[in-house]
Amino acid sequence: MRDHFKCPNCAQPLERLSDQPQTFRCSNNHSFDIAREGYLNLLLAQHKRSRNPGDSDEMIRSRQRFLEAGYYRPLSEAVVAAVADSAKGFDQTVLDLGCGEGHYLQQLREASAELGLIGMDISKFAVRLAAKRKLNARLAVDSVFSIPLFDNSVDTAVSVFSPISVEETARVLKPGGKLIMVGPGEEHLSGLTALIYEHTVPHRGNYEGLDAANQLSLLQQVEIKQSITVSGCDILDLLKMTPYYWHSRPEQQQLLAQLDKLETPIHFYLKLYQNQSS
């Protein structure tokens, strides 16, 4: 049962039908078809706040191009190293919460064919692109505020710049399981924000709720800080993959589109938490 997605209607395990391998069904006959690209959409219409929740197709594609160009490589290496450092090595199940277009799932798969990979995101555009990577990962469209997995089923959860529910994450983690949480440092992308805002307010990240709750305890924090030079079209992709895009004026977007190079710090905190529940 630990390997199954949970039916979003009745919480029974969803099983693949042997006579219809494109369909998953629970014992109460709720059924979900696997999308052509190979993921399940488990987000029920009544749980959607908008027609297409989560990041838009344009944001996701910009993020994919930017990440593929390698600007955040120090971060993806740190995420893979944090997973590999666990006592279980690569013999474990890793859940990427808010996996986007699958960049970190891809890095994990390249590190090991053994890892059991699960990815979820509320944006169907994101999960569709992640599925196209053909990573042998189980992928679902759903919210991290109601994770479609059973209790104690995940060894390590990863959350990179995504929303998080402490309760849901602790519920699906095995006792002693780990959460690798990545958020922005104070100087993250300050070279970009300086061109958009008169007064920049540093990002707060998503750690406050985690640090206030006691289900997950902080074991370790790694700081990653570097200067990068973003070139050409990658500059506009960087803007479009962040919420700063919505705050920028057309003339600022034009200015950024004309730049040859943009120097900016990238600055992340990777925090490692351990599930305290037994």
Ligand SMILES: C[S@@+](CC[C@H](N)C(=O)[O-])C[C@H]1O[C@@H](n2cnc3c(N)ncnc32)[C@H](O)[C@@H]1O
């Ligand atoms: C900044 S992006 C990070 C994506 C990916 N982790 C990465 O670093 O490339 C945040 C992601 O969270 C997703 N998201 C937003 N709200 C969500 C929710 N309630 N449940 C799951 N995913 C959500 C968005 O669709 C988006 O893909």
Ligand SMILES: [Zn+2]
């Ligand atoms: Zn059901």
